[in-house]
Amino acid sequence: MTSTASTAGGSTEPAHYAVRVLDRLALSERPVVHWGENVISSSELRAAVLRVVGALAELGVREGSAVAVLTEVNSPWLLATRYAVHLMGATLVAVSGANHGTTTHRLDTETRARMAGECGARVLVHDAAQREEAERIRALLPDGVGMCRLGAPVHGPVSAGDHPVDGPPKGFSPRVPARALVIYTSGSTGRPKGVIKPFAAWNTVVLKETATVTPKVFLAMSAVTHTGGLLVDTAVAAGGSVVLRTGFDPRTLLADIERYRVTDTLMGVPQFYELVNHPDVHRADLSSLRRLLYVGCPASPERVREAVKVFPGVLHHSYGTTETGQIAMLTAADHDVPELLSTVGRPRPGLEVVVQDPATGRELPRGETGEVVVRSPLAMEGYAGDPELTARVLREGWVHTGDYGSLGEDGYLRLSGRMNDVVKVHDTKVHPSEVEKVLVGHRGVIDAHVYAHRRSDLIEELHAAVVLRPDSPPGHEALREHVARVMTPTHAPVRFVRWREFPVNESGKVDRRLVRERGLRAGSADGEPLSAE
Known part of the structure; x- marks a missing residue:
């Protein structure tokens, strides 16, 4: 199974990065993915890709189709599924979480179903750990959406529905999709927004990088369904290996590294x-x-x-x-x-x-x-x-x-x-007004104003000024948990300052500048910081 394009010099090179990945995996038997204590060899990963290709073909995936995927965070199956989806000429939609670059937040079932639905996903791919959640998502999607089931990483069985599949159909030829991915990022309201990335963007970067770099060992801590996945694919396509982790710990x-x-x-x-x-x-x-x-x-x-x-x-x-x-x-x-x-x-x-x-x-x-x-x-x-x-x-x-x-x-x-009073917390652009709406939605909060604080190391974080109801006022952790539940943990302010009432300016509106200035030096009579519990 080869797809090549002629170069100006008359030689050939793969025109499809996933073909290059398969070619590299076939060259020698070596460890290529480290996931926890699991070591995935090049032949195991290659065979897994081809089994997923076969399952997608049996489920009716065609060029231009969209395929949703739900697996454990940074599972090797994410790599196998991405390569297979792109070999089918289809678009990958990861519904595991909304990514913030180095942070991935878990999403609820309804949000995941919305993401798959608005992209027109024809198939939902899931691993054994996510089977129950996948069934709940499938129940919210239109009739006709197929299920591709994945076994234990990555040597386990692959099924189209309940039918095991061993490999691609006879005569299969790779196809080039128009769109590579719909990457969901957590929007300022906490509602993930899907960024449609053309295949040419992903493909060009991987092929260009692998033509100039020596084999590398790439350590991935951010979600490989998102931008970090581009660097993972570059490493694998260049004949290197990857270490997949589910989070950051120094x-x-x-x-x-050692x-x-x-x-x-x-x-x-x-x-x-x-x-x-x-x-x-x-x-x-x-x-x-x-x-x-x-x-x-x-x-x-x-x-x-x-x-x-x-x-x-x-x-x-x-x-x-x-x-x-x-x-x-x-x-x-x-x-x-x-x-x-x-x-x-x-x-x-x-x-x-x-x-x-x-x-x-x-x-x-x-x-x-x-x-x-x-x-x-x-x-x-x-x-x-x-x-x-x-x-x-x-x-x-x-x-x-x-x-x-x-x-x-x-x-x-x-x-x-x-612009527009946006605060960038980690990798997420947050509109303070959206967080204010959520805070005021708490029964113990009368009013709220959210603002940015830039630390001496230039990291921005969210602070909030709140006017609380006198009977059973919520504390610091209760307010953070409320915002994290309604939006995401990234949207939750790290500091709250309690006010009896907010100051107003000459026009009768809340003086937001004064609230922020006094809040940053709170401890005076104007505002009392809520201590973490």
Whole structure:
């Protein structure tokens, strides 16, 4: 089963990254995936991909179909299913959770069903651990949606309904899908929004990277159904291996680097800070590490300067969004130039980045601050089931990021905040007004105002000022749990300040500036912090 395209030099190379993956897996017998204590060999992963191809074909998946997948977090089955879905020319829709880059929140059944339904999923793929939840989701979907059942990782049986399948149908030939993925990110309201990514975006990155890199060992802590999966696929397609973890723990990460001789990994800026400050970091053998990529938000130059001493020559910082893909990169060499640490790097080749006046749309000259706007072949097609949001964000081929920034004469991009009072918590853009609505929905809250607090290390977090009912007022943990339940844990403020009543300005409206200023230094008579219980 081979799909090739001629190059200008007359040679051939796979035109489909998943074909390249299968070819690499067939070259030699070796460990390719480490998941917990499970070791998946190249032949086992290849056979699993082909069994899933056969099941999808039997269930009627065709070019252009959508396939939903629900498995344990970062299961090897996610890789096998993605390759199989793309070989079928279909689109993958992961309904396991809404991703925040380095954090994945569990979703309820109704939300998962909505995600699969609005993408028109023809089949729901699930593993044994998620069988009951998959059945609940299936009950909420239209008639005719098939079930692909996966056995124990990854050597277990694959079934189309209740019929075991051993491999692809006779004469099967790979197909190239138009759309690779619908990536669900947690929106500002807590309702996941689906970003439609063209196959060309995913395919181009993997094929380009695997043509230039040597085999690597990639450690994945963020969900491999999302952007981190691109780096996983690059490692596998280049003949390397991956270590799949379900979350971030600095001690475990350092032990994994030593044990598996990890060459590359990805983490968010908060996790990056935690790793650099961990006492074990100075005792660990980090000699195998070639690239540590930290993402999600701008980092404190002072903290990065300290980190360069711990991780010399390996630090990279990437700025981008799910909608655009990668926009700019601060390379390892850039990290050795202190004045560049306040930037997010140079825009990547092959895309256009301009800074516009958000009021007029006029392109601004170098050095002036405006909205960062991007046109890229790797950008999204739009949002699933939301043409209104698509029209607001994607205009005439340009993705409007909502980030304020400026391009210097040196070509480096500097970010300076966000539009529309949006707070970026970890990798999630949060509208304070949406959190306020949820807080006021608690029976013990009379009024609430939510605002950003930027710590000295440039990490943003949510704080909230609340006016509580005098009878049985809720405490700190009760308010956090309420927001986390209705939205996600990322949306829950980390600090609450209790007010008797909010101050008003001359127009009779709540003075939000004063509430924030006094709240940040609360402890005075104006506001009393609620202590964590």
